[in-house]
Amino acid sequence: MRLEARDVHKCFRTRRGVTEALDGATFQVASGEFVCILGPSGCGKSTMLSIFAGLESPDSGQVLGDGSPLTRPGSDRVVIFQEAALFPWLNVLDNVAFGLQVAGMGRKER
Secondary structure, three states, rough: OEEEEEEEEEEEEEEEEEEEEEEEEEEEEEEOOOOOOOOOOOOOHHHHHHHHHHHOOOOOOEEEEOOOOOOOOOOOOOOOOOOOOEEEEOHHHHHHHHHHHHHOOOOOOO
């Protein structure tokens, strides 16, 4: 499997209490497969994508990419956010390179 979630749990703790975002999410995505994650607002879609991207960690369970644990962001995965997340003072190339530089994979300083 290219991507796999095994019994993934994730909770967020706030001043109001605990919100359970994922409760035992388990699924597989094969190489070349096209998958859509559908559900109402607040059901954990973005949380699951953030975990696959390595931006969040599950409280329990495993996420795997090509059989290896996904524990941090990597150059083999990309996340495109639905809301505007660009720096208006940077051009397109520098906006794309910014995330890579933060992850230590960007181009050298000019």
